Amino acid sequence: MRWDLLEAQPPSGERLTVRRALAGRHPDVLIAVDAAKRRHVLVELPNGELGEIAERTSRGIAVQTAELRPGGEATKRFIEIVCLDAQGYAALDMIAVELIEALEAGASIGRVRLVQNVLAKWRRFWSGIAQGVLSKEEQLGLFGELVFLNRWLAPAAGMAAAVKMWRGPAGARNDFETPGLGIEVKTTGRVDGAHVIHGLDQLLEPPGGNLMLFSLVVRDEASGTESLPAQVAETRAHIAEDYALQSQFDALIYAAGYDDRLAAEYAKLVLRIRDTGLYKVVEGFPRFVPASLVGGVPVGVSAVEYQLRLDAAVAWLLAATPLAAAPYLPKAEP
DSSP: HHHHHTTSSSSSTTTTTEEEETTOOOOOOEEOTTOOOEEEEEEOOOOOOOOOEEEEEESSSEEEEEOOOHHHSOOOEEEEEEEOOOHHHHHHHHHHHHHHHHHHTOOOOOOOHHHHHHHTTTHHHHOOOOOOOOOOOHHHHHHHHHHHHIIIIIHHOOHHHHHHOGGGGGGGSSEOOOOOOOEEEEOOTTTTTTTEOOOOOOOOTTSSSSSEEEEEEEEEEEEEOOOOHHHHHHHHHHTOOOOHHHHHHHHHHHHHOOOGGGHHHHTTEEEEEHHHEEEOOOOTSOOOOGGGSSSOTTOOOOOOOEEEEGGGGGGGEEESSHHHHHGGOOOOOO
């Protein structure tokens, strides 16, 4: 998105400098800057859509419906998303891309609802809650997702596709998603290698698609060579020449709760990888899903959690190394 072109010609007063968000893509999503060089994403409302929205979060984003005249044309109604904090620019770009992709895919819901749904995925990012230090369990979870991204998925699909598939921090159902496939990543530091599964849907195949489980077992030990900041640095080294991908990745890790200013603290958790495996989750795999409970979840039960030991799932193991997993993972485009 050519924010640089807009910022080179900021408007005066209450006007906006506007251009299409992505050249050649959906014309109803625009980007703009105001006189203070604040960034806006504009989503045009079709004639007849009457929805209204007016929200402002404490972390620096405001959303409202507004009447504007882009390029001196007739007045049109837009949903206006304004980023008030430069730290949120990368996330704003990703929101714009998600809106474009949804519209190009023929989203059937109203655009006010569409914008609300996309913004809801980024609720943690825009919540205004101080990030703080991730818990050990959260650090392990993020570490495992980055190990899978860097060393398993990227060699097969390419780094750009791997980052695009990483949807967990944005609130998606599975940690990695692509049409027809969801991949759930579970990391544990337990001696017995057991994973904690949260809910009956975590190991449920996506509608009309397949599900795989990537298991990572680690040990916290001083002689280890792995850490969360090292994985972040590994990803950034692969995308150093791609500004757009850097921006997307930075938004994702921030949405996951990672703050670069705390890297020295996170580096204190030194790990050694004990075991890895990619599993196909199908009928018969040891798990609980809604169909496992006759009559469904009992009234009054709001959460289900259980432990999974994968020594009982050897029959569903696809690969124990990245090289062996390559045939089962999405392929890089030619």
